[in-house]
Amino acid sequence: MNAPIQKPMTMADTDTAYPLIQRMRNPFWMAPMSGITDLCYRQLLDEMDAGVLISELVSAKGLVFSSDRTFKMIRVHENPGTLVGIQLFGEDADDYVRVAPSVQQQGADFIDINLGCPVKKVVKKGCGAALMRDPEKLHAFLKHIRSNIDLPLTVKMRTGWSHDELTIHECVDAAKHAGCQWVAIHGRTRVQGYGGLADWELIADVKRKTDIPIIGNGDIRSADRARTLLEESGVDAVMIGRGALRDPWIFKECLGTLGETLSPTPLELLERFHQLLHPVYDTRRTVLYLRKLAVWMAYGYPGAAAFRGMMFQLPAVKEVLKEGAVFFRGVAGLPRPRFDEAEAFMMGGHG
Numbered sequence: 001m002n003a004p005i006q007k008p009m010t011m012a013d014t015d016t017a018y019p020l021i022q023r024m025r026n027p028f029w030m031a032p033m034s035g036i037t038d039l040c041y042r043q044l045l046d047e048m049d050a051g052v053l054i055s056e057l058v059s060a061k062g063l064v065f066s067s068d069r070t071f072k073m074i075r076v077h078e079n080p081g082t083l084v085g086i087q088l089f090g091e092d093a094d095d096y097v098r099v100a101p102s103v104q105q106q107g108a109d110f111i112d113i114n115l116g117c118p119v120k121k122v123v124k125k126g127c128g129a130a131l132m133r134d135p136e137k138l139h140a141f142l143k144h145i146r147s148n149i150d151l152p153l154t155v156k157m158r159t160g161w162s163h164d165e166l167t168i169h170e171c172v173d174a175a176k177h178a179g180c181q182w183v184a185i186h187g188r189t190r191v192q193g194y195g196g197l198a199d200w201e202l203i204a205d206v207k208r209k210t211d212i213p214i215i216g217n218g219d220i221r222s223a224d225r226a227r228t229l230l231e232e233s234g235v236d237a238v239m240i241g242r243g244a245l246r247d248p249w250i251f252k253e254c255l256g257t258l259g260e261t262l263s264p265t266p267l268e269l270l271e272r273f274h275q276l277l278h279p280v281y282d283t284r285r286t287v288l289y290l291r292k293l294a295v296w297m298a299y300g301y302p303g304a305a306a307f308r309g310m311m312f313q314l315p316a317v318k319e320v321l322k323e324g325a326v327f328f329r330g331v332a333g334l335p336r337p338r339f340d341e342a343e344a345f346m347m348g349g350h351g
């Protein structure tokens with residue numbers, strides 16, 4: 001890659017070169033999650049003060065072929081309180097260029113490219129984490145997209161293909177010189193999948209060696225850990241995925257705005273989620289998404305396993321809300337469940 005020789009950047013240069021990050025609401029972001037961070041969940045998390053919101057991964061090819069289902073995935077809710085990005089994946093740079101105007105028309109603030117997906121079906125086509133194996137090719141790929149779209153471009157990647165192929169420094173450089181606005185790093189390799197722990201030392205090292213904004217991600221399960229990692233690693237923001245599913249209050253707690261009791265309550269959150277889902281999905285999907293949220297929020301409370309078993313038998317919204325009310329009223333006085341970062345929970349995903 002022909003990186004231009006540069007003089008060291010001052011703080012003012014950095015602000016001019018990376019204006020998008022200046023517009024984040026706060027540095028505690030929701031991570032993109034397929035099947036989860038859809039239009040409705042993003043709005044819910046917007047109301048829970050997540051710093052930046054990113055869609056689940058969406059196929060650029062699917063958008064080119066105008067699949068109705070894929071198009072629905074790029075909708076943006078009205079009057080978002082912060083930046084909303086649409087995450088795309090695909091091996092053909094021209095597909096991104098073709099679909100960028102549609103993404104922009106929906107009201108997205110940026111396009112994020114998934115360079116972290118470890119799933120076989122995705123990497124086999126040369127997308128996701130496979131793009132990290134050749135930083136020069138990655139640079140050309142990103143540069144082509146960057147030069148041909150109007151929306152700001154960001155990327156989310158892993159630390160490399162494997163421990164023997166830790167290409168993160170080169171890939172961050174490629175993203176920087178291609179004109180990306182930030183790089184989010186899930187601190188694991190593709191080969192690692194979701195095993196072991198995210199390497200925050202490496203994320204901190206990347207941050208020290210570059211001036212492009214770096215977002216750290218991996219294994220954050222508590223507000224304390226989020227704040228500590230933000231400070232100690234020096235990253236510009238942290239991204240929380242699985243931890244926020246069981247604890248949607250984590251963003252407010254990170255910001256110091258959560259009081260002694262959970263506000264909104266789990267039941268209020270469930271009801272609000274229903275309000276958001278109802279106009280968007282059919283009953284089957286609405287019930288599915290509601291049950292998932294109920295079960296995540298119940299995790300760690302006594303009786304959660306039985307509640308989960310029961311929830312997945314319930315066919316109707318009314319019953320899900322009614323049983324949710326019974327469960328969450330029953331545990332309302334109990335201490336909030338806490339989780340540690342090594343605990344296995346949802347050990348698979350697209351990034």
Ligand SMILES: Cc1cc2nc3c(=O)[nH]c(=O)nc-3n(C[C@H](O)[C@H](O)[C@H](O)COP(=O)(O)O)c2cc1C
Nearest residue numbers: 031032033034057186218219240241242349350351
């Ligand atoms: C169910 C699931 C779906 C995911 N889908 C995506 C996705 O669509 N795009 C992406 O970049 N990362 C995806 N990821 C990865 C997360 O964004 C995040 O990088 C990873 O879960 C590590 O962060 P965490 O420990 O805070 O969950 C997914 C993860 C899970 C568990």
